[in-house]
Amino acid sequence: MQLIIAEKPDQARKLAAPFPFKKEKDHITIEPCAVFPRGAVMTWALGHLLEPVPPENYNKEWKRWKLDCLPMIPEKFNYRVKRRREFSVIQQFAKQEKIKSIVHAGDPEREGEAIIRLILKEINVHKPLFRLWISSLTPQAVQEGFAQLKDGRETEPLFTEAVSRAYADWLIGMNASRVYTLLMQQHGVQDVFSVGRVQTPTLCLVVQREHEIAAFEPEPYWEVEAEFTHGHGTYKGTWTDEGESKIKSRELAEKIADFAENKPAELTNYTAKERKIPPPQLFSLSTLQSYANKAFKFSPKKTLDTAQKLYTKGLITYPRTDAAHVTKEEASQFPSMLAKLKNISAFTSYFPLNGQSVLNNKRYVDSRKVKDHYAIIPTEEIKDPEKLADDEKKIYSAVIKRLLAAHEKVCIMEDLSVKTLVDGRAVFRSKTSRMVQEGWKKILPSAEDNKTEKGLHNLYKGLPSKVTEAEVISKKTKPPKRFTEGDLIQLMKTCGRQLDPELAQVMKETEGLGTEATRAGIITVLKDRGYIRVTKNMVFATEKGEALYFAVSGTILASPEMTAKWEQRLAEIGEGKKGAGAFLEQVKKLTSHLVTEAQKESGEWKVDKEALPAQSNRKSGRKRTVKAGPCPLCSADVVDKGNFYGCSAYRRTSCSFTISKTILGKKIPLKQVKTLLKEGKTEKIDGFKKGEETFQAALAWDGENKKVIFSSRPS
Known part of the structure; x- marks a missing residue:
């Protein structure tokens, strides 16, 4: 009998569906059949069942955030179980004598490889391991996948790559976050500054655009x-x-x-x-995210989550893909899929399609450009989009229309x-x-x-x-445009073009900052940690983001260069060309260097603690409301509302008082806003721009006309 370990419960149900099965409380029993002559047991991981241990598990002294405890470099990277109930179910079956082999059925990519193998490593079981590697959860794809299982040794390098990446990111993230947070505290800023190999250079791209816009002088x-x-x-x-x-x-x-x-x-x-x-190429995840952001204002994370639901339902292929092509095997199914789509009212008007078969069209069909997964396409299990939830309907229809367009004329x-x-x-x-x-x-x-x-x-x-x-x-002349979240996804994918030719080629091959699967999460992290905000689909850097940018500016943390080199080495590990030892030794040295250099340079940082109002409450994880002072119209609190300060009583009384954070190209510090609300007038502020003129002026509250005006401006 075999034990099959899926990544999630809904995925397990889809994998069991083509076979005779019985659903139990915490597992699925597959009855003996042609594919499983002795039957099988299906369990699931519920995502990451193991997580890296915290620093204090390596050294009790590391629990305290102190500069003299840095760098923290454990010789061995350890994990711990975080969901004991699900882990125990897998452990119980894996150790049963009747289980002769195990099928790894996690998502077919680097992180999916790690999720299941970490569980097996923790259980310390050494039975023959096979790998299910499929890009679709349709019954046909599932049956074919189980009939053609890979030897587990074939994909083991992916596990080594995943764990190496996790350890390296832990070293950089833990140490850099602590050193920058502690050094910021020396400048009077009581907040946590999260730093990461991918999130920090991505933040720098946003801040740089912010500076380009601020420095722009219209002609x-x-x-x-x-x-x-x-x-x-x-x-x-x-x-x-x-x-x-x-x-x-x-x-x-x-x-x-x-x-x-x-x-x-x-x-x-x-x-x-x-x-x-x-016609446009078929969707990769990043192009789908960019399209959905522009067409539906979906965040990249919302698009990925929706696509994942459609994949789990067996309606589209594996979404975490960087490919825009399919192989001839997939393309051979297109005619039957088109025949089904023709009978769905939402698509009937597009038929007859006037293009030729794409089977020999390398714009869409090219196995050389398909690594682990092909482009996102509908599966043969065609469904009427009208029967889906609204978000799913939009993404599913978009994927289908891309396929239809590929079969039309130019x-x-x-x-x-x-x-x-x-x-x-x-x-x-x-x-x-x-x-x-x-x-x-x-x-x-x-x-x-x-x-x-x-x-x-x-x-x-x-x-x-x-x-x-x-x-x-x-x-x-117009200033540079702000990024949308869709723009940011594409920018992360292509920003390496500014590197030297050798590294630019690496970034081209590895698709820039992050991966198709992680970019949405990186943008979400930047939002959650208060580095960027998104207003009307436009991405703005916050004061906190600006502060970290100035601190890391000029270091390797601000550049895609480190990611380019890392991704090159990680890819070699994942392909089995190199081991992880030398790479991790280099990362340890880099970690020590970053800690040392940050302490050397911190005295030169220019940090305006008054410009950093949104300090997080560590216990609750919530942002406190930032109050600037009393409203001059109704005396309620004036609070930070993102791009401006506004009356907190707006919803209750419709009080209309606001003051923009940027006036005539000049960012107005919170300190000056507080002074204005308290005393009715700010100090003189340098840097206002109007046309070709740059001038100094104070801002004042005009009580008669009920608006903020310039005061003491030179004539």
Whole structure:
């Protein structure tokens, strides 16, 4: 008889479903059948049943947060059982004499490998081990997987990789978090500063964008737009000089407009070029997360959790994948899947699909680009999305539509470019695009598709016209955009491109900071620990995030470089090319170096403890409400509301008092807000920007007009 250990109860039920089974309280019994001639017992782990032990388990002195206890470097990395009941069930069956072999049925990836093997290691059982390795939980995939079990030794290097990563992350995280927290306390900041190999460089990317936005100074420029009237209608064009349309002074722009007004014009160049846009690739987890964030405002974690539910229900394939391709074996099932989708009302209008089979299309089918798992696709167990919960419906439909789009024709756009010469001297250009063939965009339309400049069709070279209107348009350069959570997922995936060529190649192969499975969790950690906040899907760095950024700036903790090197070594361990010993010795040395360097540099840190209001309560894990002072309108408390300070009585009385944390490009310290609310006026603040002017001013409360105004601003 075999013991099968799944990762979760719902996964266990799916694995047992194709066979005759009986559900018991804490396990499932599979009756003797063709696949299991002697029957089997199915148990489950309920996720991580073991966790790394705390520092004090290695050394009692390490329980106290003291600089002289650092670095903490245990020679051996230990785990402990955290869910005893589930562990005991597995232990009981694993040691039974009737169990002759064990099937590892955890998720088919690095962490799944570790979850089950750590349990077996703790139980200290040494029976033959086999590995179930499947990317779908449909009955067919499950049956085929159990019929083709891997020898457990094949995937053992993945376990070594997972434990090595955990130990290395523990060394860096535990030591760096303690040293930065303790050193921040010396600067008067009583909060916990969590530091991590992936989370900290990710935070730095957000803060750097924050600085780019704050440092940005908008520059005014002007454009001249003319309307050309001819015998068949009108069209518009923008003045250009050697391809540049921006004019640096309004005076020059007005001269150009005055010159062009009522002048004769001739269309001197008309080109139309076709542009073919292929259907998008199939989803990897990161592209699904980015799509869902843009389309539905889902956080990356919500997308992953929803996709995991669909996987467990057997409706989509394994979601924690970095692949955008499938193998020919999977692609051979597409025709039967499409036949089922055709009969579901939500997709009927897309049929007949006009594209060819993708079986030989390497944009979608390429086994060389599939490592452990292929792209996220629907399984053959097609279901009507209308029968699912709303979140599941959205993700499931998105996955299906990607597959349908792959079987459609390319979208063909016609790009039109027009050059018009006014009075033989001034050049105006006009551009637009129009859709010639809708193709896959009938399934995945875009709002951009309808933004077409009218009047540029059916024109010809030599067409005479007259400028009937010439208008000067005032514009300003725009600052860099804030990241959305979807942007951040993609940035984590590609940020290594700024490294030197060798490391950039490593990051390309390992897909940047973190993995497909961990990026959503990293962003969640940054939010939970108060380093970033998300408002209307935009990611902002908090004051706490800024403080840590300045402390780690210039160290290896702020750069993707360390992650690039680590992922290279971890991949070699997981592939069985190298052992873990040398890698872990290097990490130990790095840990000692980080602790030493942080203490050397901490005296140079510029920490404004008044700018760090959201200090966490360690016991409750909750953030205390940050009060800035009494509301000048109703006397209730003014509190921190994220991007601004506002009246705490807003919901109760609709009191409208607010003050932004950033005014004219200058961040307003909490200390100054408190002064304003207490005394009615701040001290003079440097760094306000308006146009090209930078000035110093105080802020004051204007009681008559009930608003915050500038006071003492130089004339």
